[in-house]
Amino acid sequence: MIAGQSEALASRLGYLLKHVQQQLAAAAGPAMAPYGIDGRQLAVLTVLAAEHPLAQHDAAGRLGVDRTTMVTLIDELEAKGLVERHRDTEDRRKNIVRLTEAGQRCLDGAGRARDEVEREFLAPLGDELGRQFVRALQILAGARQG
Amino acid sequence: MIAGQSEALASRLGYLLKHVQQQLAAAAGPAMAPYGIDGRQLAVLTVLAAEHPLAQHDAAGRLGVDRTTMVTLIDELEAKGLVERHRDTEDRRKNIVRLTEAGQRCLDGAGRARDEVEREFLAPLGDELGRQFVRALQILAGARQG
DNA sequence: CGACGATCGTCAGCTAGACTGATGATCTAT
């Protein structure tokens, strides 16, 4: 029970979801810090690693963020030398974004740190409930807009 | 699967949590609209109904929001005539906040609407997994800061 | 009794994140 938390809210889905999300973000922040990136930036690296050369627009789609937000995100990652932007030779409207060597190394380290944070975060649930929790989230994330 | 969603992110806890939270918020917004309040304001009404006369500071603690945020929240609810502010006669630093008649009616209606949204939101999980999901959230919300 | 530190509500100002709308470049299709 969160300090001072209300009984009346303990079963309110919106309240629970929001606070749990914030707690995870609060735990993940410090864990990412040594690698110089935050959770959103790590998500971009993760997507790029999986589907390597990806246009900005497509990366935004994968992450569910706005196109203009992705501009900023890539700006930041590029400034750190973790990704490179190239004009697509086949469709010169597009920017192809790719991980650099440094980006790959950063992803390796930060990704491990993130996984560790997630594991600790779910630990209170135990194995079985933890798995079901993640499965439920996957279903809910996919149930709409699919 | 969210349109264009990345396979690589499907098991990333932060991503899932954030998106599921946003989807619920997106669903709840329109449902609250007829009652003229949003989810945060409804949460305040819910807390007040449960522990009726409550100082602003304590209400903020129950909801896990900043004291200055609560000022704004109460401002809004007061402007709509849903709550009343009174100076506490026993400790005149405190504002006692209480539901008005209109506030109670609003809570009844909006609360029902919210419950319905939550039910529909969890429907894809089925009964059993839905219950476990909520239980997991409660554990996670309470596991830290407790 | 009186002074000091803590608490409560308020306000002004700042920050982070994300959106809208406009623009220029480019592509596609007719």
Next chain:
DNA sequence: ATAGATCATCAGTCTAGCTGACGATCGTCG
């Protein structure tokens, strides 16, 4: 070739939330 779509970008805006300062009030400890 021309009209309409698409992509990246930028400027401006909006929201939620925070920090820090303030006045008023309380409790406590000499």
